[in-house]
Amino acid sequence: MRFKLSQHWYTKHRALVLERDGRVCHYCGKALPLKSSACLDHVVPRSKGGSDDPDNLVVACKRCNTQKGNADLGVYIARRLAHIDRERKRLLELAECLPED
Numbered sequence: 001m002r003f004k005l006s007q008h009w010y011t012k013h014r015a016l017v018l019e020r021d022g023r024v025c026h027y028c029g030k031a032l033p034l035k036s037s038a039c040l041d042h043v044v045p046r047s048k049g050g051s052d053d054p055d056n057l058v059v060a061c062k063r064c065n066t067q068k069g070n071a072d073l074g075v076y077i078a079r080r081l082a083h084i085d086r087e088r089k090r091l092l093e094l095a096e097c098l099p100e101d
């Protein structure tokens with residue numbers, strides 16, 4: 001049975017992980033100068049047996065934290081790579097519309 005994380009636990013571990021990870025999103029590398037812009041993400045989601053131990057926690061920006069959701073890291077990476085591939089193809093199609101020099 002899972003329990004909601006206590007505020008005390010969250011505050012304590014958040015400070016520790018923020019200091020360890022240097023306020024940089026683990027997934028996209030974005031600097032997070034404001035404490036409020038940084039989230040804690042469970043690398044192995046709690047819903048899939050991941051622990052609340054700091055070894056299973058990383059700093060993530062809100063965007064990456066939301067996009068990852070409760071996906072396994074491998075699934076999340078595959079989704080991001082597919083997105084990058086679609087964007088790359090779209091940009092290459094746009095580049096074909098450029099006038100030639």
Ligand SMILES: [Zn+2]
Nearest residue numbers: 025028061064
């Ligand atoms: Zn991010």
